[in-house]
Structure formats: structure tokens, C-alpha cells
Amino acid sequence: MKHKTQQRKALMECLHEARGPLSPAEILWFSREKVPSLGIATVYRNLKLLVEEGFVAELQVPGQGSYYEPADMDHHHHFQCRNCKQLFCIPGCPPGITSLAPEGFKLDGHEIFLYGRCSECTQ
Amino acid sequence: MKHKTQQRKALMECLHEARGPLSPAEILWFSREKVPSLGIATVYRNLKLLVEEGFVAELQVPGQGSYYEPADMDHHHHFQCRNCKQLFCIPGCPPGITSLAPEGFKLDGHEIFLYGRCSECTQ
DNA sequence: ATACTTGCAAAAGTTTTGCAGGTTA
DNA sequence: TAACCTGCAAAACTTTTGCAAGTAT
Numbered sequence: 001m002k003h004k005t006q007q008r009k010a011l012m013e014c015l016h017e018a019r020g021p022l023s024p025a026e027i028l029w030f031s032r033e034k035v036p037s038l039g040i041a042t043v044y045r046n047l048k049l050l051v052e053e054g055f056v057a058e059l060q061v062p063g064q065g066s067y068y069e070p071a072d073m074d075h076h077h078h079f080q081c082r083n084c085k086q087l088f089c090i091p092g093c094p095p096g097i098t099s100l101a102p103e104g105f106k107l108d109g110h111e112i113f114l115y116g117r118c119s120e121c122t123q
Numbered sequence: 124m125k126h127k128t129q130q131r132k133a134l135m136e137c138l139h140e141a142r143g144p145l146s147p148a149e150i151l152w153f154s155r156e157k158v159p160s161l162g163i164a165t166v167y168r169n170l171k172l173l174v175e176e177g178f179v180a181e182l183q184v185p186g187q188g189s190y191y192e193p194a195d196m197d198h199h200h201h202f203q204c205r206n207c208k209q210l211f212c213i214p215g216c217p218p219g220i221t222s223l224a225p226e227g228f229k230l231d232g233h234e235i236f237l238y239g240r241c242s243e244c245t246q
Numbered sequence: 247a248t249a250c251t252t253g254c255a256a257a258a259g260t261t262t263t264g265c266a267g268g269t270t271a
Numbered sequence: 272t273a274a275c276c277t278g279c280a281a282a283a284c285t286t287t288t289g290c291a292a293g294t295a296t
Contacts, residue, residue, distance in 0.1 A: 003250055003295045024286085039253045044286060046251095062183030062234060065285075079228060090225065096217035097235075104242030105202060105211075111185060112220075113234045119227030126270045126275055147261085162278045167261060169276095188260075 002053075008046050010034040012055065012070075020087045021059045021067035021078070061087065062113060077112040083121035090114060125176075131169050133157040135178065135193075143210045144182045144190035144201070184210070185236060200235040206244035213237060 010031040015022060022030070028043045047068055050056035057071040059078065067087060079088040093112070101107040133154040138145060145153070151166045170191055173179035180194040182201065190210060202211045216235070224230040 005251060005294075007252075037253075040285095041254080041287080042252060048287095060185035062185050063189065064183075066186070077223070079224060079230075082231070088225070088228075090223050092223060094217035094219035094223065096219065097237075100200070100213050100215060100217065100235075101202060101237055101239065102211070102213065102242070104245060105239060106245050107202075107237055107239040108205070109238040111236045111238075112223075114220075114224055114230055115232040115234075116224065116228060116230040119225070122227065122229050128269075128276060130277075160278070163260095164262075164279080165277060168263095171262095 002049075006035050007031070007038055007042050008050070010038070011043065011046050011050070015056060015068060015070050018069070020089055021061075021069040023065065023067050027068065059087075060111075077114070079114040079116070079118070081118035081121050082115055083117055086118060088118060125172075129158050130154070130161055130165050131173070133161070134166065134169050134173070138179060138191060138193050141192070143212055144184075144192040146188065146190050150191065182210075183234075200237070202237040202239070202241070204241035204244050205238055206240055209241060211241060 011027060013034065014027055014030045018026075018030075024040065024043050024047065027047070028038060028040050031043070032038050047056060047058075047066075051058050051068075051071075055071055056068050057073070059067045059069060061067050061078075061080070069089075073089070074091065075093060077090045077093065079090050080086070081088070090112075097110055097112075098107060134150060136157065137150055137153045141149075141153075147163065147166050147170065150170070151161060151163050154166070155161050170179060170181075170189075174181050174191075178194055179191050180196070182190045182192060184190050184201075184203070192212075196212070197214065198216060200213045200216065202213050203209070204211070213235075220233055220235075221230060
């Protein structure tokens with residue numbers, strides 16, 4: 001049976017308060033406001049644990065390692081701003097996606113990344 | 124003005140002979156058949172150069188670093204087999220993709236990754 | 247009391263950089 | 272010969288692991 005530590009609680013709170021997926025470094029930064037002694041190894045260990053237990057979803061971002069978000073979100077994809085680098089969640093999914101797989105290939109998942117400028121950085 | 128070295132030529136040949144995008148380690152492995160003394164630093168330096176000059180396209184694969192392919196290919200996406208991990212090129216693109224961006228966001232590119240089992244690994 | 251967790255520091259994996267020597271034009 | 276490149280080894284990063292000490296139940 002797992003113990004509910006301050007550290008683990010702080011991580012989950014951060015993820016729920018965030019506007020989008022966070023990197024381990026961002027999670028460390030924000031969580032230290034609640035648990036100043038927190039170390040990066042603990043962040044990685046807990047993220048792994050929380051992903052295994054199904055509370056957190058891992059998002060592997062091309063060229064930028066893994067980001068994390070609460071697992072209880074509906075199916076969605078992401079937009080990354082080329083200027084501020086922030087990741088935004090995009091609800092929905094193009095309908096034709098499942099017909100792209102070639103003959104004989106069995107499709108069981110997909111990931112879409114949109115790139116451009118967010119509304120803040122467009123101005 | 125750049126010099127045409129054996130090393131650089133070997134890299135480009137490998138990429139053209141490959142059935143899909145290659146990782147730096149794979150490129151090193153295959154290129155050493157042509158230039159046995161080749162070092163990994165040279166692979167990284169030349170890939171960077173070839174990308175900058177527009178001869179090679181970098182594909183940042185979620186969770187697996189960068190892969191490389193010749194830049195003269197038509198717009199396409201990729202399928203990764205969960206079993207053998209190989210990357211396959213997928214021609215085409217779902218039509219609804221451009222309408223996913225939220226109001227006020229300027230979209231200038233996108234990347235799609237399909238996951239599942241390739242025809243070899245389905246059997 | 248026992249099982250689980252933490253922070254630190256060391257280790258491991260990947261990509262980049264400094265440099266002396268070698269290659270290309 | 273002058274500019275450019277290479278291989279090696281060291282450096283920089285990011286992520287993982289071992290361990291002694293601390294915390295939750």
C-alpha cells in the first residue's frame with residue numbers, strides 16, 4: 001500500500017492547477033512552492049508511479065522529452081507555440097485519422113501536434 | 124564554401140538507401156560500412172549542417188529523440204510499430220487538420236504519429 | 247514497528263564542444 | 272595554403288539508481 005506523502009500531493013495539485021501539460025522541471029519549480037525541500041529525483045519517481053497507477057498521463061513531446069497532465073481528461077491533442085513554447089490542449093480530432101494506416105497495419109493510437117503562434121504571441 | 128567529404132557523402136547515401144527515417148546511431152552504424160573511422164560527433168555535426176542547408180529533414184519522434192530522412196520527400200507523416208519500433212512513412216494527411224486550431228491561433232505546421240502494429244508484426 | 251519514501255550524490259544515456267591534426271579545393 | 276573537417280575526449284544535459292535517513296500507517 002502506498003503512502004500519501006506531501007511531495008506526491010504537491011505534484012498532483014500542480015498538474016491540476018496548470019493550464020496545460022508540464023515538464024518535470026516545471027513541476028519541480030511549481031511544487032517547491034509547497035514543498036521547498038523537494039528534489040528532482042522525487043519528481044521523476046512520483047511521475048512514473050502516478051503514470052503507472054493511471055492518475056497522470058505522459059505526453060512525449062517531439063524534441064522536448066516528456067510532459068505530464070492529469071489522466072482524467074477527454075481525448076485531445078496539443079498545440080505548441082513556436083514563440084513562447086507553451087503547450088495548449090486542443091479538443092477534438094480530425095475524422096479521417098483512422099483511414100491513414102496502410103493496408104495490413106493495425107492502428108491502435110495516434111498523436112497530433114499542431115505548431116504555430118498562440119493568441120498571445122500573434123499580436 | 125563547404126567541402127564534400129567522404130563522411131558527408133556516406134551519410135546522405137545512407138539516408139537515401141533507408142526505408143524510413145534513421146536515428147543518429149543507425150546512421151553511424153550504416154555509414155561505418157563506407158567510412159569505418161567515422162565518429163558519432165561527425166554524424167551529429169553533419170546532420171545539423173545538412174538540416175540547415177535543406178538537404179535533410181529532422182523528424183523529432185516523441186520519446187525517442189530525432190530521426191532523419193532526405194528532405195526531398197512529399198508531405199507525409201509516420202507510423203511506428205509498437206512491436207518492432209520501426210518507423211514507416213504514411214502519405215497523405217486528414218483534411219480537417221487545419222480547422223483544429225483555436226480561435227486566434229495561427230497554425231503553420233503539424234505532425235501526426237500513428238501507432239500500432241506493422242504488417243510484419245501483425246501476423 | 248514496518249513498509250514506503252525522500253534527498254543527495256553517483257551513474258547512465260544522449261548530444262554538444264574544444265582542440266590538435268588531417269583533408270579538400 | 273587557406274578554409275574546412277575529423278576523431279577523440281571532455282563537457283553538458285537529462286533521467287535513473289543506490290543508499291542511509293526520514294515519514295506514513
